[in-house]
Amino acid sequence: MSPKVDKSFVKEYYEKLDTNPAALARYYNDKSLFSLDGVIYEGQMNILPLFSGSPFQPCIHTIEKADFLPLPLDDYVVVVKVVGTTYLQLPTTTKKNFSQVYMFSSSFFFFF
DSSP states (O other), X not given: OOSOOSHHHHHHHHHHXXXXXXXXXXXXXXXXXXXXXXXXXXXXXXXXXXXXXXXXXXXXXXXXXXXXEEEOSSSOEEEEEEEEEEEEESXXXXXXXXXXXXXXXXXXXXXX
């Protein structure tokens, strides 16, 4: 993963989540953690299958705001908070607000 995390990353991440979730594999490794509904998933093999089913597919995300906080640590670490709207493509389109927090490092990726 590139150490640069900015708005272009957020745009790319959600576009892939909406159109080709398998392409998100490059952002996860065996040390990555992902929390969903109070359950923590560890490692790329456990995380990626989550994106191909509900509540992630099929849907469209619009990003309203993304904040970035680099942390003064020896390793490259940045915390990202994303706020937006998800349009779930169920029998009828359902609109839901969402907020997600990520923590990136040159060696791991957490998603809360």
